[in-house]
Amino acid sequence: MASRKRGRAMEATPGAAAASSGWELLTQPRIIVAGxxxxxxxxxxxxxxxxxxxxxxxxxxxxxxxxxxxxxxxxxxxxxxxxxxxxxxxxxxxxxxxxxxxxxxxxxxxxxxxxxxxxxxxxxxxxxxxxxxxxxxxxxxxxxxxxxxxxxxxxxxxxxxxxxxxxxxxxxxxxxxxxxxxxxxxxxxxxxxxxxxxxxxxxxxxxxxxxxxxxxxxxxxxxxxxxxxxxxxxxxxxxxxxxxxxxxxxxxxxxxxxxxxxTGESLRAGADxxxxxxxxxxxxxxxxxxxxxxxxxxxxxxxxxxxxxxxxxxxxxxxxxxxxxxxxxxxxxxxxxxxxxxxxxxxxxxxxxxxxxxxxxxxxxxxxxxxxxxxxxxxxxxxxxxxxxxxxxxxxxxxxxxxxxxxxxxxxxxxxxxxxRNPLAFARESFQDRYGTNQDRFQTVVAPLTREPLHRIYAPFATPAFGPLNGTLDSRIEVTFGYNPLELSRYHNYMEAAKGNARLLNGLGVTAIVDPSKGSLQPNAARLARIYAPESMSAVRTKEEAIARLATLDPAREAVVEGGDAIPQNGGATVQITAYEGDSYRARYQSAHPTLLRIAVPYYPGWQAEVDGHALPVVPVDLALMGVVAPAGSHELTVRYKPSRFAAGAAISVAAWLGALAWLWWGWRTGARAGSKRASL
Structure with a gap:
């Protein structure tokens, strides 16, 4: 009987050893990673x-x-x-x-x-x-x-x-x-x-x-x-x-x-x-x-x-x-x-x-x-x-x-x-069926109105009926809407005021208006130029005062500037945009007196202006947009966006990454040397 038990144990040993060997193979790090x-x-x-x-x-x-x-x-x-x-x-x-x-x-x-x-x-x-x-x-x-x-x-x-x-x-x-x-x-x-x-x-x-x-x-x-x-x-x-x-x-x-x-300029600024x-x-x-x-x-x-x-x-x-x-x-x-x-x-x-x-x-x-x-x-x-x-x-x-x-x-x-079984993990239809068809339709409908380089299409909100909510980035169509919790707060307030004062859309240079309730798209014949000189310029002290003025403001007649001095007779200048690249403008203008040139682009730190190569300050106009008080005469205005914090951030990041990678190399090289010395002993 004892011999039979020993025999069964000997028979079981190879199987157990094989199982143990197989388990050790499966639990090797490279096998786990591959698995x-x-x-x-x-x-x-x-x-x-x-x-x-x-x-x-x-x-x-x-x-x-x-x-x-x-x-x-x-x-x-x-x-x-x-x-x-x-x-x-x-x-x-x-x-x-x-x-x-x-x-x-x-x-x-x-x-x-x-x-x-x-x-x-x-x-x-x-x-x-x-x-x-x-x-x-x-x-x-x-x-x-x-x-x-x-x-x-x-x-x-x-x-x-x-x-x-x-x-x-x-x-x-x-x-x-x-x-x-x-x-x-x-x-x-x-x-x-x-x-x-x-x-x-x-x-x-x-x-x-x-x-x-x-x-x-x-x-x-x-x-x-x-x-x-x-x-x-x-x-x-x-x-x-x-x-x-x-x-x-x-x-x-x-x-x-x-x-x-x-974030400081967005709707999330000061959030608590x-x-x-x-x-x-x-x-x-x-x-x-x-x-x-x-x-x-x-x-x-x-x-x-x-x-x-x-x-x-x-x-x-x-x-x-x-x-x-x-x-x-x-x-x-x-x-x-x-x-x-x-x-x-x-x-x-x-x-x-x-x-x-x-x-x-x-x-x-x-x-x-x-x-x-x-x-x-x-x-x-x-x-x-x-x-x-x-x-x-x-x-x-x-x-x-x-x-x-x-x-x-x-x-x-x-x-x-x-x-x-989970509809949260992914959509059960193709991207084209879910988004692409609507995006293609929107592009086709607005195509005749987007041939103008300075087009801008207004809709009261972003909607999946146009495709992805930020799909105009893909199609390169300039619009007034978008989908982002970091929307600029000044711009948001301007667009909210425009719901009750449609003349603000003219001042934004809107070339076409989408009315979702009617399903219509109409050209905006009353639009103002992207850069122009309003008839007068008034000054306010604070952003809150500028917000209060939007409800009745007519941008064709008046511009509201935060700070500075008023210019009661601001009009009369002629402006011709000669170059536009999305983040820069070049324009020729002629004026008999210093004049505020109103630029229908959202105000944000980093925008810079020059007249004939001489820097001029960019000021907030009508709360959300920007302007430049340009000198009298016939001159060339250049406005371009140059991020104000990118260079400093990039310099810090490059130095930090180089330092971290060098530290990593040095630490592991030192550790490897120490390990080899211990092994030799």
């Missing part, structure tokens, strides 16, 4: 390759149209610091939402932006999220299988499904686990500090300030937990936080400095959401963690949740909470997931939870709204807890088939609900 890449490719196969799939909503309006315009302009050899194709003209590269300076977008700009290219950006960042979750889990958890599954839970969660139409937040969210991984390593070894710096810079360069701010908050919380758990050197943790902060301010300075200037928080986490939204169609976001019934359907779908799989509950027994590593989950969810509840109001007192936090957007921090915490749960199970059941089966079940579950 996650394959998983992402399969997960995103439909939106990447199906002809009946398309990006939608803000992915089209905020990312595709601006990025396509940027790519086209760069291929033409021009940097579009200013664009004339939305809002009668607006700063373009100053807008962080474009993602112009984000390194992972550059290959797409080089290849050329298409709707499918935006989907590839999403897939690339899903892979980044999965790899980041794995790397972070590998350092925190005792199980490689748990680390992989933590990455799967995070990268394929409902959070990314609902954010698929918001590319900037999607990209920034994907950096969170990488940031925490680099931060923890930087708090242990100095050579990881430049890695943390580069991660911090890239996170900010995605262009979504709110997600970046929340990510750095999560980094501070995470490092505090790590310090409490490991009792490391507090100086190193402070150094890591300082490194992240400095890098976040300097590496993306080329975007941050112009972006701050634009400490009390009016907007979208916050609800108990019903928490129910979607395990019941994906709780709000009928997936149909077929009408959506029944809070207003924004793209913020309240959180499904992370049926096995998430059971595994997370098991993870609570996993020892010290559980605290990372617990604290991230609690902090993220607590803040996401908004003012009613208390934490939101307390944190709103910190710099920057009162300027952001919709606390539900902090949920991604909680989602990563739950993913880490579930990974810890897998590790706990793996320590007690050694069979490699258990984690493989868990990964397969979790992956299929998340794919079915968060991609295959």
């Amino acid at each position: 996650l890449a394959l998983a992402v490719l399969l997960f995103y196969y439909q939106p990447l390759f199906s002809a009946a799939a398309s990006i939608q909503w803000d992915a089209v309006d905020v990312q595709y149209s601006p990025q396509k315009y940027l790519s086209d302009m760069l291929h033409a050899g021009k940097a579009p610091f200013w664009t004339p194709y939305v809002f009668s003209g607006a700063p373009f590269l100053a807008d962080p939402q474009v993602g112009a300076w984000y390194p992972l977008n550059w290959p797409f700009f080089l290849i050329g932006i298409t709707p499918r290219a935006i989907e590839w950006q999403l897939a690339l960042h899903a892979l980044l999220a999965a790899l980041g979750g794995y790397l972070l889990g590998r350092d925190l958890l005792r199980s490689r299988a748990g680390a992989v599954i933590a990455g799967i839970f995070f990268a394929f969660s409902g959070l990314f499904a609902e954010t698929s139409s918001h590319v900037g937040p999607f990209q920034a969210t994907a950096w969170l686990p990488v940031l925490l991984w680099a931060g923890r390593r930087a708090a242990r070894e100095t050579r990881w500090l430049p890695v943390l710096a580069l991660c911090s810079g890239c996170l900010v360069l995605t262009g979504h300030f709110q997600t970046a701010l929340y990510s750095f908050f999560a980094l501070a919380v995470f490092l505090a937990v790590d310090f409490a758990v490991t009792r490391g050197a507090w100086v190193r943790y402070l150094a890591a936080l300082a490194c992240a902060a400095v890098a976040a301010a300097t590496l993306p300075a080329v975007m941050v400095l112009p972006g701050l200037e634009l 959401y400490s009390r009016d928080a907007g979208a916050a986490l609800t108990p019903g939204a928490l129910a979607t963690l395990v019941f994906p169609n709780h709000y009928s976001a997936l149909g077929p019934e009408p959506y029944q949740g809070p207003q924004d359907i793209t913020q309240f779908y959180l499904y992370m799989g049926l096995l998430l909470l059971p595994l997370a509950a098991v993870g609570l027994m996993a020892g010290r590593e559980r605290w990372y997931g617990v604290v991230l989950a609690v902090a993220g969810a607590w803040y996401a509840f908004g003012p009613s939870g208390g934490l939101y109001s307390a944190i709103a007192m910190l710099p920057g936090f009162h300027s952001v709204r919709a606390p539900i957007q902090m949920w991604f921090v909680a989602a990563l915490g739950l993913a880490l807890l579930a990974g810890a749960g897998v590790g706990w199970v793996r320590a007690r059941i050694r069979s490699p088939w258990i984690p493989l089966a868990l990964a397969a079940v979790i992956g299929f579950d998340l794919y079915y609900w968060n991609m295959d």
Whole structure:
């Protein structure tokens, strides 16, 4: 009998050894990376390759149209610091939402932006999220299988499904686990500090300030937990936080400095959401963690949740909470997931939870709204807890088939609900059917009216009936409308006043008017020239006084200038525009006296004027537009846009990137030398 037992043991040994050998092969880092890449490719196969799939909503309006315009302009050899194709003209590269300076977008700009290219950006960042979750889990958890599954839970969660139409937040969210991984390593070894710096810079360069701010908050919380758990050197943790902060301010300075200037001139200037928080986490939204169609976001019934359907779908799989509950027994590593989950969810509840109001007192936090957007921090915490749960199970059941089966079940579950059946992830029709047909129709209708180089078409609002809401960037049609929360506040007030005073449209140089209620497009015979001398110029002291004057202003007869002296007899000048390039004008004028030349272009810092090569100040006219008080005689006026903060921001960024890369090279070279010396001993 004993011999039979020994025989069975000997027979079992080769099988067990083979299974162990196979498991070791599967858990090699390169195999895990390849497996996650394959998983992402399969997960995103439909939106990447199906002809009946398309990006939608803000992915089209905020990312595709601006990025396509940027790519086209760069291929033409021009940097579009200013664009004339939305809002009668607006700063373009100053807008962080474009993602112009984000390194992972550059290959797409080089290849050329298409709707499918935006989907590839999403897939690339899903892979980044999965790899980041794995790397972070590998350092925190005792199980490689748990680390992989933590990455799967995070990268394929409902959070990314609902954010698929918001590319900037999607990209920034994907950096969170990488940031925490680099931060923890930087708090242990100095050579990881430049890695943390580069991660911090890239996170900010995605262009979504709110997600970046929340990510750095999560980094501070995470490092505090790590310090409490490991009792490391507090100086190193402070150094890591300082490194992240400095890098976040300097590496993306080329975007941050112009972006701050634009924000200060936009509708978001001085925003304070400490009390009016907007979208916050609800108990019903928490129910979607395990019941994906709780709000009928997936149909077929009408959506029944809070207003924004793209913020309240959180499904992370049926096995998430059971595994997370098991993870609570996993020892010290559980605290990372617990604290991230609690902090993220607590803040996401908004003012009613208390934490939101307390944190709103910190710099920057009162300027952001919709606390539900902090949920991604909680989602990563739950993913880490579930990974810890897998590790706990793996320590007690050694069979490699258990984690493989868990990964397969979790992956299929998340794919079915968060991609295959999920209308938030992508549109179930082609881009041409959803957007292109309307855009083509609009271009055809307005074509006869756009042959004039200085055309400008008015509509009371951007509408999908014209195609993408910023589609005029693609078609190069100058319009008065657009879609952007950073619309210039002066211009916005002017256009609001124009709803009650149509003469303001004449002063804006509108050449054609769209009336959506009648479905008509009519030429505007009463339009004024893009540059002209009004009959008189009056002066006001403040912007508020200028706003008050708009209700009754007739731009043909009078211009209102902030500051300066009035010119009662301003008219009589003749003006002929001789050159126009979208961001510059050249005109010949003749006047018997000094005269205000009113220029129907939105006023914004960076516009410069010269008369015969001599600089003249540009002043705000009629609140939103600009003008130049030109000397008497026959002269040439040149007006061009030159961004006021780009050069300083670019210089800081170049110096910071060179410094960070040199630091990275030096740190790893020094580390490699030290390692070789230890090996030789």
